[in-house]
Amino acid sequence: MALLIPALLVTPGASAGESSSAPDAGAALAVTSAEADTGSGGDFNSRPYLGWSSWSLQATQYPGVNPQGRFSWLNEENLLAQIDVLAEDLSQHGYEYVNIDAGWWMDWDWNPGYDRFARQTTDLDRFPSGMEYIADYVHDRGLKLGVYLPVGLEMGAYNNGESPIHGAPGCTTADIVYDDLRPTNGFGETGSAYAMDFSDPCSQRYLESLVDMFDEWDVDLLKLDGVGPGSRRDPAVDGENYNNIPDVAAWHEALRGEDIHLLVSWAMDRDYLADWQAYTDSWRVGGDVECYCETMTSWRASNQSIRATGNWIGAAGPETGWNNLDSLNVGVGEMDGLTEEERRTVFTFWALAASPLYLGDDLTRLDDFGRSLITNDEVIGINQLGIPAQRVGEASPIQVWYLERPDGSLVVGLFNLSEAAADVAVSWDELGLSGSAQLRDVWADEDLGAHEDGFSANIGAHGSQLITVTPSGR
Incomplete structure (x- = not known):
């Protein structure tokens, strides 16, 4: 049987014991057994x-x-x-x-x-x-x-x-x-x-x-x-x-x-x-x-x-x-x-x-x-x-990986695998998006606001940033 994890029904900023019945579009997507079992x-x-x-x-x-x-x-x-x-x-x-x-x-x-x-x-x-x-x-x-x-x-x-x-x-x-x-x-x-x-x-x-x-x-x-x-x-x-x-x-x-x-x-x-x-x-x-x-x-x-x-x-x-x-x-x-x-x-x-x-x-x-x-x-x-997740482009020390969630929002990981700080950027074009999108930093639990065309961050050596992207259009 598939494992249903009640702790995943959590909005950003809530503790593992606090659930929310209506997470916002930028929140963690609640994993239901129906979603997890698709095709299986x-x-x-x-x-x-x-x-x-x-x-x-x-x-x-x-x-x-x-x-x-x-x-x-x-x-x-x-x-x-x-x-x-x-x-x-x-x-x-x-x-x-x-x-x-x-x-x-x-x-x-x-x-x-x-x-x-x-x-x-x-x-x-x-x-x-x-x-x-x-x-x-x-x-x-x-x-x-x-x-x-x-x-x-x-x-x-x-x-x-x-x-x-x-x-x-x-x-x-x-x-x-x-x-x-x-x-x-x-x-x-x-x-x-x-x-x-x-x-x-x-x-x-x-x-x-x-x-x-x-x-x-x-x-x-x-x-x-x-x-x-x-x-x-x-x-x-x-x-x-x-x-x-x-x-x-x-x-x-x-x-x-x-x-x-x-x-x-x-x-x-x-x-x-x-x-x-x-x-x-x-x-x-x-x-x-x-x-x-x-x-x-x-x-x-x-x-x-x-x-x-x-x-x-x-x-x-x-x-x-x-x-x-x-x-x-x-x-x-x-x-x-x-x-x-x-x-x-x-x-x-x-x-x-x-x-x-x-x-x-x-x-x-x-x-x-x-x-x-x-x-x-x-x-x-x-x-x-x-x-x-899928990778944007070819392998290099600077990489972007992304996946699309069932609600149409994306989860994007920006990775700097090099030995020095570097800018890591992704355009909405590369993700099949158009227009603006609302961004949220997952680890920091912080809204990053609306961004047009794409997103860029300066990331330290061997570092990463994990964001959710809620598009206004495709």
Whole structure:
């Protein structure tokens, strides 16, 4: 089912708890379920999802975050603390997914664990209460659970081909891979898994056995990672075993009838858009936003997602799926590695792009500025329209993106991605408008009055401005 977010029925200047039945033309457009579900028939994926993901905290080298070595942040105590903040503070703004990324089946030394059916098992040192307890904890708080898997059969799960497949008598891991044990996926020089042979029905049964396990936890999202073409794998160069479209199609079939969002990652190949649209709910458009350094991200890492999105214009929407720009690390200034202007620019762009909005920060450490960004219901409402913005003109450090709302008004983002302050201008001609238009600065919550012909602003390096444009004519 589509999420209806009461907090979006808010006029500028009102708090999240104050609603208005008659917002003015320049106010945030209230997102109703009817508007959000257009063309989707009420499908659960009719809007970009909102939530939180663990990987940015696992990946950072910020002092004290991963005290037991790389990726060690992920454990039961840390995860429950994030769930509590999400449920008690951020769910009222629409954030509902808790995405547990890589490592939930790894010990502290990153050694994997599997059950006798070659399925990943929760590491009980990390999660003493087990995944079923975590899943219940998530759902009891009205949230949704996301989990992570790499594409292919993990090499450690092969077990000399002797592991039986759950619910598939006669099938073993020897049946679901090629005899030559060819590697696949985007991890390491040769990948971290064996390519699966979907000409054998046992392979499909193996994926179905994983879905059976997910059903025990009521999983709501699956991130399938290291998928090619993409993830720095080109089948024409690396070999056809790095083409994971058969895997993705098989996962699509295994998940048929399940309300489980399927995300494929990372930096997917645009040439295969039709496949991502046919088999998935969202696809990563660029590399990781994490810098794998002493902060969460960097301007360079975050900006690459902005640059990459230009190649995916026209790809996304409620009927096809979502361009996924990766995690948002904009909530904790000391850790994010971004200036306040950069943090606002990143959140603005993700919102305009109709990307899923999932936070990567430690939610227990949000600063006032970060909280003001991620709880701005008007900006979240722009994202939840599910209308990906279009770019005016070609790619350059000075960019203008816009979308048209159902009431005929426009939302326009002006971006200065360069290293120095610059004027950023847009003419009404470029937006298909004529005459004058009433403008409003969304972040400043300030009316800018009527403007003839266009608008221009001097914007600092890596900065942005988000405005609504209510035209008098077209």
